Amino acid sequence: MRTLIAGIGALGGTIATRAVSAGVPVWLATRTAESARALRSSGLRVSGIGGAAVASGIQVAALEEYRGESFDLVVLATKAHDALKSAPFLSSLLSPGGTLLCIQNGGVSQILSARLGSSVVLGGVSNLGATMVEPGIYEQRNAGHLLIGELASGLSDRAANVARTLSPAIETRVTANMRGAVWAKLLLNCSVTTLGAIAARTMREYIASSTGKEVFRRTYDEALSVALASGTRPERMIVEPIPGEDYGAWIEQVIAGYGDAKPSMLQDFEKGRRTEIDFINGYVAQVGEEIGVPVPMNAAVTELVHRIEQGQLQPAPARLDELSLRLSS
Known part of the structure; x- marks a missing residue:
C-alpha cells in the first residue's frame, strides 16, 4: 500500500520514524521545501517507550511537490486547521479506491467525511503520547495505539488493510464504532x-x-x-x-x-x-x-x-x- 504521511510533527513524525525503521515504504510531506531539505539531511529519530528508532534516507518533500503522484493511503497527521486546508489536495493524490486517514483531535474527521465523502475518509483517534523535541527528533511517552474505523460504523476490509499496513510502525486497532x-x-x-x-x-x-x-x-x-x-x-x-x-x-x-x-x-x-x-x-x-x-x-x-x-x-x-x-x- 503506497503511503504518504502528511504532517511530521509529534504524532506524524513518531509514526513515520517507526515506519521507515521497520522497513515500511512511506513518503513524507512537510509544509515547506526548506523543512523537507532539513529532514532529508538530519533523518528522523525517536526515543522513549517502544525503544529507540532511527530513519535515514527518508523520502520527504514539500506537500505541493507531490502534485501528480498517486497513493493508496494518505495519513493526515497535521494540526486541525491545516488538515481542513490540505485535505482537498491530498484527496486528489489518492489512487482509485484510496483512503484518507484523519487522526486529528475533535471533529475533523467528521467534517472532512461530510465534505469529501465517507468512501474517501477513514476516521482515526490516537492515544499515543509523543512530543517533538525539535524537528526530526521525537520522544514517545506511552505505549499508545491508533484506533481506526468507518465513520458510518461497521467493519470494513479497507480499515483492516490500513491497520495491517500501519501496524509495523504503531499498534493499530479497528473499531466498528468509530464515531x-x-x-x-x-x-x-x-x-x-x-x-x-x-x-x-x-x-x-x-x-x-x-x-x-x-x-x-x-x-x-x-x-x-x-x-x-x-x-x-x-x-x-x-x-x-x-x-x-x-x-x-x-x-x-x-x-x-x-x-x-x-x-x-x-x-x-x-x-x-x-x-x-x-x-x-x-x-x-x-x-x-x-x-x-x-x-x-x-x-x-x-x-x-x-x-x-x-x-x-x-x-x-x-x-x-x-x-x-x-x-x-
Missing part, C-alpha cells in the same frame, strides 16, 4: 484538556475546587448530551464515557487516567500557537446548536479560549470562576 470513539475522546478533550488549559492546571489540581467540579460537570454533560442526541454512543476508552450512579467513583477513574497530564492546549498558549478549540468545544457548540441541544458552557469556553489566544486574558484558575459566575447570572 463513538471520536466522541469519547472529544468528551475528555472538552473537559479535561480545555479546562486544564484555561486554568493553567492539571485536572487533578483544578477539580479539587467546587468551581472546578461544577464547570467540569457542566462542560462534560453538555458534550455527552450532544453526542447522544446526534445518535452516537461514545465508546469506552480508558473509562466509561457515560458516568454511572456513583459519580464520585467515576471522577476518580478519570483523574487516575488523565488527571496529571499537562494539557496540550496550555502548551499552545505558552508558545503563542493557535489552538484547536474550534474543533473541540467549538465543534460541540456548533453541533449542539444545529440539533437543538443547549450548550452554553461549551460556547462560553470556546469564546474564552479565543480571548486567551488573542492575548486579552491569561490562563489562570480564576477563569473557571468567571465561567461559573457568567452562566449562573
Whole structure:
C-alpha cells in the first residue's frame, strides 16, 4: 500500500520514524521545501517507550511537490486547521479506491467525511503520547495505539488493510464504532484538556475546587448530551464515557487516567500557537446548536479560549470562576 504521511510533527513524525525503521515504504510531506531539505539531511529519530528508532534516507518533500503522484493511503497527521486546508489536495493524490486517514483531535474527521465523502475518509483517534523535541527528533511517552474505523460504523476490509499496513510502525486497532470513539475522546478533550488549559492546571489540581467540579460537570454533560442526541454512543476508552450512579467513583477513574497530564492546549498558549478549540468545544457548540441541544458552557469556553489566544486574558484558575459566575447570572 503506497503511503504518504502528511504532517511530521509529534504524532506524524513518531509514526513515520517507526515506519521507515521497520522497513515500511512511506513518503513524507512537510509544509515547506526548506523543512523537507532539513529532514532529508538530519533523518528522523525517536526515543522513549517502544525503544529507540532511527530513519535515514527518508523520502520527504514539500506537500505541493507531490502534485501528480498517486497513493493508496494518505495519513493526515497535521494540526486541525491545516488538515481542513490540505485535505482537498491530498484527496486528489489518492489512487482509485484510496483512503484518507484523519487522526486529528475533535471533529475533523467528521467534517472532512461530510465534505469529501465517507468512501474517501477513514476516521482515526490516537492515544499515543509523543512530543517533538525539535524537528526530526521525537520522544514517545506511552505505549499508545491508533484506533481506526468507518465513520458510518461497521467493519470494513479497507480499515483492516490500513491497520495491517500501519501496524509495523504503531499498534493499530479497528473499531466498528468509530464515531463513538471520536466522541469519547472529544468528551475528555472538552473537559479535561480545555479546562486544564484555561486554568493553567492539571485536572487533578483544578477539580479539587467546587468551581472546578461544577464547570467540569457542566462542560462534560453538555458534550455527552450532544453526542447522544446526534445518535452516537461514545465508546469506552480508558473509562466509561457515560458516568454511572456513583459519580464520585467515576471522577476518580478519570483523574487516575488523565488527571496529571499537562494539557496540550496550555502548551499552545505558552508558545503563542493557535489552538484547536474550534474543533473541540467549538465543534460541540456548533453541533449542539444545529440539533437543538443547549450548550452554553461549551460556547462560553470556546469564546474564552479565543480571548486567551488573542492575548486579552491569561490562563489562570480564576477563569473557571468567571465561567461559573457568567452562566449562573
